Amino acid sequence: MSRNQAWINRDLAVLWHPCTQMKEHEALPPIPIAQGEGAWLVDFDGKRYLDAISSWWVNLFGHANPVINERIKAQLNTLEHVILAGFSHAPVVELAERLVAMSPAPLTRVFFTDNGSSGIEAALKMSFHYWRNIGLPNKTRFIAIEGSYHGETLGALGVGTLAIFSETYAPLIKPALIAPSPDCRQALPDEPCAAVTERALLSLRTLLEHHADEVAALILEPLVQCAAGMRMHEPAYLAGVRALCDEFHIHLIADEIAVGFGRTGTLFACEQADITPDMLCLSKGITGGYLPLCAVLTTETLYQAFYCDAPASRAFLHSHSYTGNPLACVAALATLDLFEQNQVIERNHARSPMIESLLNPLRQHAHLKHVRRRGMIIAMDLCASNGQPFPRSERRGQRAYRHALDAGVLLRPLGDTLYWMPPYILTDSEWQMLAAATLNAVNAATRD
Ligand SMILES: *Cc1c(COP(=O)(O)O)cnc(C)c1O
Numbered sequence: 001m002s003r004n005q006a007w008i009n010r011d012l013a014v015l016w017h018p019c020t021q022m023k024e025h026e027a028l029p030p031i032p033i034a035q036g037e038g039a040w041l042v043d044f045d046g047k048r049y050l051d052a053i054s055s056w057w058v059n060l061f062g063h064a065n066p067v068i069n070e071r072i073k074a075q076l077n078t079l080e081h082v083i084l085a086g087f088s089h090a091p092v093v094e095l096a097e098r099l100v101a102m103s104p105a106p107l108t109r110v111f112f113t114d115n116g117s118s119g120i121e122a123a124l125k126m127s128f129h130y131w132r133n134i135g136l137p138n139k140t141r142f143i144a145i146e147g148s149y150h151g152e153t154l155g156a157l158g159v160g161t162l163a164i165f166s167e168t169y170a171p172l173i174k175p176a177l178i179a180p181s182p183d184c185r186q187a188l189p190d191e192p193c194a195a196v197t198e199r200a201l202l203s204l205r206t207l208l209e210h211h212a213d214e215v216a217a218l219i220l221e222p223l224v225q226c227a228a229g230m231r232m233h234e235p236a237y238l239a240g241v242r243a244l245c246d247e248f249h250i251h252l253i254a255d256e257i258a259v260g261f262g263r264t265g266t267l268f269a270c271e272q273a274d275i276t277p278d279m280l281c282l283s284k285g286i287t288g289g290y291l292p293l294c295a296v297l298t299t300e301t302l303y304q305a306f307y308c309d310a311p312a313s314r315a316f317l318h319s320h321s322y323t324g325n326p327l328a329c330v331a332a333l334a335t336l337d338l339f340e341q342n343q344v345i346e347r348n349h350a351r352s353p354m355i356e357s358l359l360n361p362l363r364q365h366a367h368l369k370h371v372r373r374r375g376m377i378i379a380m381d382l383c384a385s386n387g388q389p390f391p392r393s394e395r396r397g398q399r400a401y402r403h404a405l406d407a408g409v410l411l412r413p414l415g416d417t418l419y420w421m422p423p424y425i426l427t428d429s430e431w432q433m434l435a436a437a438t439l440n441a442v443n444a445a446t447r448d
Helices: 003-014 022-026 066-076 090-102 116-133 154-158 163-172 193-214 235-247 269-273 300-304 326-341 344-350 352-363 396-406 428-446
Strands: 033-037 040-043 048-051 107-113 141-145 177-179 215-220 251-255 279-282 294-299 368-374 377-382 417-420
Touching: 048 428, 066 326, 090 107, 090 294, 090 326, 107 116, 107 300, 116 154, 116 215, 116 251, 116 279, 116 294, 141 193, 154 163, 177 193, 193 215, 193 235, 215 235, 235 251, 235 269, 294 300, 326 344, 352 368, 352 377, 352 428, 377 396, 377 428, 396 417, 396 428, 417 428
Parallel strands: 141 177, 141 215, 215 251, 251 279
Antiparallel strands: 033 040, 040 048, 107 294, 279 294, 368 377, 377 417
16 A cells, blocks of 8 residues: 555545545545645655645745744744733734734734634624724624635625535525625626726625615725635726725725735735725735734724723624734744745746746637736636536536646646646746646646
């Protein structure tokens, strides 16, 4: 028995994997990873996989990064964890200071949680609680955008619209009001995306005209709705939403859990529309993909509505055991150091022409549509030769996934949408390998 097989057998005897129909592992078992090295994952039989999805969008500077490793090791010998209620420590203070310094000026306060979904829960509760504290307790609802994903706890599912995650649990969920998607792929032939943006904003205005009094906040994923299939929209949409939120007195929550930290080409996606949200949620890449951590940044106005001598009910009591964990905080500090020392945003930007040239053959492929890119997020949709989507039951994306795995590249398509969201450390030849493997996978998956 191979070493892989031995681990697979032990895994399948005890584990229940996330986002997985476990029975499908009979046909395609999980891949046991022995080691990570930069952009590569190595299994127990020594086969190497290029991690083109950054291990679920979290890894920015490679696996076993020496800079991050050293910071965590040093912290490990100093303080592994301490309660953050009533106590404090150096890494959490330094991280909060740096996050405030690097985000838009009005964001002055940092609330930590210990994963993305819990950060979303905190942001939603904080918004409702703010309005309640200032005497508007009827603002109890949220607006979400069609195609949104904000995590899978019950509150977060309420502001998500992906049926695959929420439909089953509908009886448990308080649903949000849904505004139409600004996804540029909706543009009619010969129409610019600006027309989609305008229609989406117009519908949002109508929704607000009817419901603003009962709405606490609008939540969105700026520039790219990732889990829905890397749906991209214009910065102008964000600017429009910000103006409407101001006009109708509701908060804007920017969920940059996936798109933050350089993914869209700027440090934060909101920068491209020159807007400041009332709450900015950051996670995933914040620790370079090492440890769970989420930061919710907010304004002094929000913070001050909780700051008083009144009873505990006016304070924000939300808490998680591992809030502000020191090891996670130093991983984040090391990640921020890497950004600064290596001018990552500028260097990623300088790769644009190279990435675009790799996309040319894919743009001409008869079985690909909407080949699109926003910074370091590249996506494309498989289609039949008549341009129509394949029947879902054919699972073409899954076929592409298997072919790419055989070729040593980890793609993990979202349905029939293939995407690249690699660590920022790929060499030119790794980019070329990724493009070539993708082309081969598309060819193999669309052949009949
Ligand atoms: C991943 C993700 C979340 C949830 O984060 P978890 O740490 O997985 O709970 C929320 N919002 C967006 C946009 C995400 O991509």
